[in-house]
Each structure stands twice: as C-alpha cells, then as structure tokens.
Amino acid sequence: MTMKKWVQAFGALLVTLIAFSGLIGLGHSVHAADDSLAKVKSRGVLVMGTSPDYAPYEFIINKDGKNEVVGMDVEVGKAIAKKMGVKLEIKQMDFDSLLVALQTGKVDMVLSAMTPTASRAKSVAFSNVYYKAKQYIIVNKNEKDLYKDKSSFAGKKLGVQTGSLQADIAKSQIPTSTQLGLAKVPDLILALKSHKVDGIVAEDPVASAYVQNDSSLAAIDGKFNLAGDDLGSAIGFPKGATSLVKVANETIAEIKQKNLFPTYLKTAGKDMAGNVQNTSMLHYWSYFAKGVGYTLLITLLAILIGIPIGTLFALMRLAKNKVVHLIAVSYIEFVRGTPLMIQIMFVYFGIGLLVDIPALVAGVIAVSLNSAAYVAEIIRGGIDSIPVGQTEAARSLGLSQRQTMQSVIFPQALKNIWPALGNEFISLIKESSIVSIIGVTDLIYQLKVVQTATYKGVQPIVVAMFLYFIMTFSLSKLLNHYERKMQHDN
Template identity: 45%
Template sequence: MKTWKKFFTLILPVLIVVLSLLPIKTAFAEETDAVYDKIMDRGELIVGLSADYAPYEFHANVDGKDTIVGFDVAIAQKIADDLGVDLKIEELGFDALLGALKTGKIDLIISGMAPTVERLKEVDFSTAYMDVQQRVIVRKEDQDTFKTTDDFEGIKVGVQKQSTQEELAKNELTGSIPTSLQKVPDIIMNLKNKKVDAVILEGPVAEAYVDRNDDLVFADVEFVEGEKQTAIAMAKNTPILKERVNASIQTIKDNNLLDGYKKDAAALMFEDNENFIQKYGRFYLNGAGYTIFLAFIGVLFGGILGGILALMKLSKSKILRALAIIYIEYVRGTPLLVQIFIVYFGTGVLGLDLSKLAAGCIALSLNSGAYVAEIVRAGINAVNKGQLEAARSLGMTQPQAMRYIILPQAIKNILPALGNEFVTVIKESSVVSVIGVSELIFQAGNVQGASFKPFLPYLVVSLIYFVLTFTISRLLGVAERRMSTSD
C-alpha cells in the first residue's frame, strides 16, 4: 500500500504539468464560427430567398433593371452593411432553401420563414424580426359561409408547402383538406378557379392579394395559434454570426426601420405605369434564352454521353455492358427532380461549389444521356449486320467500320427520335426552376409574384413554349428531308 502511495506522490505532479500544457477546451474558450469566418474572408453575405412572395421579396423594375426587392431584402442589406460585406441574393424555390443552407450554398435564409419544431432540429434561427397574423382568404360569394374554424369540414384549403400555414390547416381548420403548393400565386389561382375554397396566407401577403383582386375577401376566421414570428435561418453552430444577425435585428427594431422597408416595398409593388408586356416582357425573354441554352447543352452532352453508353451496352465486355445497363436503368427509373437535387446539393456535400446553372446543365445532360443511349443503340441495331461483316471483310477494324459505315446510317435512322428528345428536354428544363435557374417557368413565377396575376403569366409561357417547340420541330423536319434526299 505504501508503495502505491509513493508512486502516486511522484507521478501526480508530472500529470498535472502535462495536462496543463494540453489545449483543453473549456466553457470559457473563445467561440469559433466557420460560417462567419467564411463570410468575412469572402467579403460577401449570401442570402437565400424565394422571390415570389410580395411584399417580403419579389421582382421589380428599378432604374430600368430587374431587381429583387422587398422588406426581407432590405433586412438582408442591413445585415450585410453591419457586417461590412457585400450582399448576394440566391433565388431558389422555397422548399429548396433549407437544403441549400445545410449544404453551404447560402449563409442565411431571409424569406418570411418561421421557426418550427421540425426546422429547429435542422437549423438555428435568429430572434424574430416581425410578428404577423395568419389570414384566411375566400371568394367574395363565399364570405358568409366561413365564419369559424369549424366551417371547413371537407373543404379544400390552399397552403404553401412546408409552411406554418400548412400546419394551421391540419391542426385548426377542423376536417379541412389541405392542398399544398410551392408558390403563393399558384395557390391564389387555385382559389380563383374554384380548385380550393379557401387559402391561408400571412397577413402582409394576404392583404396585397385582396387589394389587387376584387373577387377575393378575408374570412372572419381567427386561429388559436394564428400569430407567427418571422425570423432568419442559419446553420447550426454559428454563434458569432447569430450574435451579429441578432444585433442588426435589434437595431432595426430600436429605430423602427422595418416600417420604412415596408413602405418602400409597397411603393414598388403598385407601380402600374406600364402595360403587362412592357413591364414583364424582359422576364420572358431572359427565361426563353435560359431554356434554349439548357436544352442545347442537355442534348449536346447528353448525346455524347448517350453515344458512349450505347457503345458500352453493345460491347462484348460484360463489365462495360453492366455499367451501362445500371446507369441507364437508374436514371430512367428516378425522377429528374430528384436527380437535380442530387447534383446541386450532393456536390455541395462533396465540397464542389457548382452554380445553379451548371448544376442544371449537368443534371439535364446526365438524364438525357440515358434516353439518348437507347435511341442510339436502337439505331445501330437497325443497320443490317451484313454491312458490318462486309466492312470487316474489306480490312476495316471494328472501330473503323462503326465510324464510317454503321454510325452514319444509324444517325439518319435516329434523327427524328433525337429531335423529339430535344423538344422533350426543352419542356423538362422547367424542373430546374426549383433550384433557381431563371428559365421560363421560374420567370413565370416571378411575374406571378410581382403582378399578382396568377393565370396570365402561365398563358404567356405556354405560347412561348409552343413557338419554341414548333419552330424546332419544323427545322428538324427540314434537316431530315435533306438527309433523306442525299442517299
């Protein structure tokens, strides 16, 4: 026993000295914040939002330039100014914002978002910068039908997907059938077209739509949990950023800056000195340009990838055939929307900072490649096998025979199918709007949010799509006829 005591007496001072030299983190250690450091090093604050939610955020013509405005944007600018950095707005679909935040694509979400139990599990929130009441909008002829939350048995109620309004419809409108959509203008269009009989929106947004639509009114319905706190979302473990954001919010509250931000937004919302085409024509031109570019890149690189996959599938190598089959079946068996999310958010997890446009082009190319592969394979198989044998008997190698004899004939056979794939990609490119690529559908949503016209923007888009696809179909028909006459 004495031996052990002597041992501890000798070793204890040594252990104390060693432990004192170790970099042990204590409760008083200096806080670290990788996101804040990244913002300061970059000199830029990246804020994500969904700009179809006037007066929070929407598109407007400012000094002849399309600009995202609204009081959320003004708050974002205030925070950036207080941090001493530039502000960059990343426009995304509302249901893609949290994914973008968690994968580091954006630094903050300022988009009328409320802290909920589910969201707090994934991200942190600032102190609230605004309290708003939830309102129920109905058609004017139904105003007397809906007086309390008990009057909605079997009634379809339009709400925004993944929102607090969705939870209110489920929890407080007794027996209602929530219809969840991504964009507020689409919800209003459903109400006006009698697809739903009521809509739940935040007070400022609801007031804007009721003011601009004489056939819509507020229902005298009050919610128990109808007050919502709007806050700013940020990644977890960002103590310094959260402190700085909260300080900016407190400054806004102390100086009543939000009232001024709201007035500025309202002034831009109701500028009507131009007709619809003059005011929003540039949105459609911009969207059409992006749509054509996406389709061209998708078919071009999809065609290259599809050709390689087709040759792999026709190869004598079991490994190459297996790889081609797995890829083709996987891509054709999963939705394009899922593939876009995998490319955009998955590359962020891997540390690759792809832009929205690059991610959209890659996803469309990878998707198109699987379908083009089957088109090319069918075209090659349609060429008589005797031609390959004849080429080989003349001394050509397999690659030479494929290049000079088989593929030229196969291309003539598959040209109509490739043209149809081009037309299909033009229409399918609309899916990339969910990650904020400014193609036609995305721009139509922007016009909806800024103009408060839920139907007309989509009617214009449908006409533009028809012109694009009809023109391309005719051009492909001319090319096909010329190739057939050159035989």
C-alpha cells in the same frame, strides 16, 4: 444481364451513394469552434436564400431593366450585412429548397418569412423572431359572406404553401379540411380563382398585398390560436453558427428599437404599387425574352453535351467487355429510374457541397447527363436495327471495326433514329423547365416572376405556353427538314 450481375451492380451503386452521404455528413460534423462569422467576413459577402414570391416580405421588381429582389426581409438582410461590414448576395429558389440550401452551404442564412418550428430547429439555428403577424384566409370576394373564420372551412379545401407554418396550423386547427400544397403563392391564388380551393391561409401582410392589388379577392381573419414565442418569422442559420445568430439578433433588436418595420413595409408597398401600374404582358416582354434565352441555352448545351456522352454509353453497352457493359447499363438504368428533379437537386446541393457549382451550371450538367441516358438507348436501338450482314460485308472488304461503325453502321442507324432523337431534343426544351426549382431564370421561372409582379395568374401561363409552342414547333420543322434531306439522299 443475369440476376446476380444486377444485384452486384445495384450493390456497387448503393455503396457509392452511402460513401458519398458519409462525406456529406463528415463535412457537416460538429466544429470545435464557430468560425461562421469569420468566414463571411473573409469572403466579404453574406449569402441570403429566399423565395421571392411572398410580397411584401420578398418579391421581384424590374429596376432599370433588371430583376431585383425587394421587400421587408431584404431590408432586414441588408441591415445584417451592413452590421457585419459585408455585401449582401441574394440567391433565389423555391421555399421548400431553402433549408437544403442552408444545410449544404449554398447560403449563409435563410430570410424568407420562415417560422422557427420545433422540427426545423432540430437542424437549423434560428434568430429571435423579428416579425409577428396574424393568419388570414384569402377567399374569392363573391364568396366572402360564406365564411366567418377558420371554423367555416370545416370540410373545405384549403391552399397552403408547401412546408409553411400555414400548412401546419391548417392541418391541426381545421382537421376536417383537406389541403392543396403548392410551392408558390401565385399558384395558390390561381387555384383559388379557378375554384380548386376554397381559401388560402396566409399571413396578414401577404393577404393584404394580394387583396389590395386584386379586386376579385378578399381576406378574412382566420382567428387561429397562435401562442408561444416561437411563432412569427425568424432567420435561419446553419447549426452551430452562433456568431452569425448573435449579429442577427443584435440587428433585429436595433431595427425594433428604431421602429423600422413600418418603414420597410411602406417601401415594399410602393414597390408593389409600381409593379401593378402596367400589368400588360407586353410590358413584361423582357422577362419572357430572358426566360426563352435561358431555356434555349440550357437545351442547346444539353444537346451538345448529351449526344457525345450518350453515344459513348451506347457503345459501352454494346461492348463485349463485361465490366464496360455493366458500367453503361448501371448508368443508363439508374438515370432513367430517377426523376430529373431529384438529379438536379443532387448535382446542385449534393455534389455542390464538395464543389461550389452555380445554379445554371448545375442545371446544365443534370439535364445533360439525364438526356445522355435516353440518347444512349436511342443510339443503341439504331445500331441494333442494322442487319449483321452489313458489318460482315464491311469487315470482309478490309474495314476495321472502327471504320465499319463510322462509315457503314452509324450513318444508316442515324437515319433510323433521327425521329426519336428529334423527339428527345423537343422534350429537352420542356424538361429544362425543372431547373427553375434551384433559381435558374428559365421561362418557367420568369413566368412565376410575372405572376408575382402582376397578381395575374392565367395571362402569364398563356404567354409561356405560346412561347414553348413556338420553340418546339420551330425545332420540329427544322428536324423534319433534315429528315427529308436524309431520306432524299437515299
């Protein structure tokens, strides 16, 4: 392809993306009147977004064989939904995806121990602060005597949750420290135990929860300088949703008047204690089994969808029609040139803004379309590997172009590309783990759930590694069987 055609293709793609961005912006233009509360009441459901890895605010327990999100924030959410006269629906995702979900209409509110910072307030309408807590630093117990407060961590490495208040205050008040930012608190705990960080900045209730359930940890008062009414935890709503904010503020006032927060924390403590009564990995087999099931389902659907689409784009790229060829090249190069994680978020949050797409469906679509681009190149390479004489011989015998491709070229190409296709299928099992960022309960997601529930970092990882190995090894053996069979048929 010439440079001019590449520029034309890139320009067309850029215009398309800009136009799509314009549609998104148009969909979020300022409303003449606030109808946010009316919409929630008409649906009968209030959708709450949260990252359930932050006990005692929000975490997961197994109740009657099913995962259930519980914690203080969930109780607040239930109270708000009750006041509105609707049901509460909880959507789970990574903490740093919550505001995107709010801005794209995936959730009605974010209740996840979020601090109403000035930067967030530019794009989010916050309720009044409903809970304030001190900021502590979690350390390994055998190193507790080395630290007194935040000043002891000058020049040290601190773990913080990505996009959190803790990340901001650690950066501003301990400027000589370095940070390791991770999306999940269990990952930070694992980093602490493996001495990747010297401490973790966390709110008092969170620090207490981990220390009480893990004898190898300790917590010290960081003595951070916290001031202002904007500090603490608040509920995030879309900009302009004043009617929702009003109901939330009324509910928060009632909860404080009745002094219900100590009760909420006490209930959360009981749930946490139930989680750690039996922390053996065997006890959590159903979690891992569910994760394996979803991982295999996503992989299977991605293969079934990706192969036909990939084959189509391979043929389009080999076509003599310049327009068809350009479309195929643009698609393949664009998909291969962007991270799968971004593609998943675009499908779920971007396209999902126009059409409500469930997380699982969005994950399958993104993984399938991503795989199709790689399958297309594999198939194209296989077709190109067949000598031109094969095509000429078939056409001289009276076979049409379609018959030649179907009966002569493609069967030979399939034998050549089978190992490469097999590698792509095996990679799909592992790459599908990225769908956990939008709340799909695949194996990686369930791994995080078990880590949060048991306060164990390494054991769930070992189990997940073993399960991934079983899946990939089994598929590898199956693919090798058919490869030997095809070679034998020669």
